[in-house]
Amino acid sequence: MMKKFVEGPWLYRILALFLALLLFGYVNLDEINTTRQTNNNDTQMLATRAETVKVPLQINADTDRYFITGYPQKVKVKLSGPNALVTSAVNTLNFRIIGDLTKLGTGDHTVKLKQTGINKDIKVSIEPKTIKVHIEHKVTKQFPVQVNVKKENLAAGYSIGNPKLSQDVVEVSGAKSAVNAVSQVVATVDPDEGTKKDINEEVLLQAIDRNGKALNVLISPQTVNVKILVQMSKKTLPISLEKTGEKSGYHYSLTTETKSVTVYGGQTALTSMTSFPVSVDLSTITASTTKTVKLALPDNIYESDPNTIKVTINVTPNTTSDSTDLVETPAENGAAQDASRVTDASSSSSSQSSSQASSSKSSGASTAAKQ
Structure with missing residues (x-):
């Protein structure tokens, strides 16, 4: 029995009916969804919408002749109306808000703003509705x-x-x-x-x-x-050679072929400098020589060109006389002169005393003779 059913036409008839029912349901479901979507779209198209956007303010004026100040660059525009129209206006911004000053002269003015390019089915509200402008030549x-x-x-x-x-x-x-x-x-x-x-x-x-x-x-x-x-910052300065550590018994003279140096550093430090001091250490020098000296940089001086110079050092021994004992010093000479003056004064005083004594004796003898 089952074998006859499977091999017979009823199985195929039942399968065909089932497939037909599935196809019918699929087709009708797609139409139902399409109808619903269409209805939703129609509903959205017919619905109202309000949207506020900021748009540039256009000023109409003779800008070659006048200069205008006081107006805002942008204004707020509220659009109310059918959803489709408002959406299109917001997305494209294909309208303008205008302040017309073409008939105005110099001075202060209050101007009412106008719109152009918006569908008549859309209600428009501009904020601010008027602007104050100042016009000058x-x-x-x-x-x-x-x-x-x-x-x-x-x-x-x-x-x-x-x-x-x-x-x-x-x-x-x-x-x-x-x-x-x-x-x-x-x-x-x-x-x-x-x-x-x-x-x-x-x-x-x-x-x-x-x-x-x-x-x-x-x-x-x-x-x-x-x-x-x-x-x-830089500055070119003359070089000033300075001696340090001179040894006793020698005389030193310094020369260099480098006459100036360019230094780089802070502007304040450069302004205060009139020369660049180069210190030459002579503590180990006893004969004429040439020495390479590295330039020491003062505070706030960061570089120098050159950074070393060659200094020629001439050394001569100091000479002293062996007969200094035979030469009277000014103090000794003065003391001798003072002693001579004392001796001369003493001799003069003794002579005067002897002369006075002799005179007294002569006077006494003469008096006695008269008596």
């Missing part, structure tokens, strides 16, 4: 570029050469009052801490007044390329 002047380098960031002992600019003079445009207040246009170079390498960078320019305050003006070009040579 526009002027243009030329200014040289001044380079300001933060030298405190350089490595110790290093200094900078003269800056080289891609453009030495730039144009400054803006409101007449602002341009007239410009004191200088500066390119501030801020090197890395401990910089030893040459500087080569693009620097943003800034216009400042006498107090160093930045001004709201347009600079063309806005940047310049600055190249600065960074090197260790």
Whole structure:
């Protein structure tokens, strides 16, 4: 019985029916999903949506004649309406917000903002709705570029050469009052801490007044390329030979063919130096010779060129006389003269006493005779 069923047509009929049912279910399930997705899409398309975006503000004005300040660069725009339209507007931003100043002159003005390019089925709300602007006559002047380098960031002992600019003079445009207040246009170079390498960078320019305050003006070009040579500070100094350790009994004279030396170091140390002292040790020198002396670097001096010099040392013995005992010294000569004066005074006094005694005797004899 089972064998007949398996070999008979009923098995194939049942399998065919089962496969037909599966195919029917698959086809209808796909249609159901498609219908659901279509319905969802239609629902989304018909739904409303609100979205807020920031967009650039477009100013319509005669910018060749006037300079306008006070308005924001961007404004907020709230879009409300059908989901599809709002989504398209947000994704493409194919609309503009405009402040129309074409009919305005100099002075302060309040301007209502308008939109263009947004579908009429979308509700638009702009924030702010109005802007305040200040309009002045526009002027243009030329200014040289001044380079300001933060030298405190350089490595110790290093200094900078003269800056080289891609453009030495730039144009400054803006409101007449602002341009007239410009004191200088500066390119501030801020090197890395401990910089030893040459500087080569693009620097943003800034216009400042006498107090160093930045001004709201347009600079063309806005940047310049600055190249600065960074090197260790240097100074060329005459050499000053100094003797140390001279031996008694000898006379020394020093000469060198090297007349000057270039030293590198801190600017303050270099400024205080007027010559470079070279100390020559003579403690072991008793005959004329040539000696190579290494230059000793003072504080805050890091290198020298050259770092050694050759010094010629001439040595001559000191000579003394053997007959010094026969020569009267000034003190001995003075003492002899004083003794001579005492002797002469004593002789003179004795002579005077004898003369007075003789005179007294003669006078007495004469008196007696008269009596």
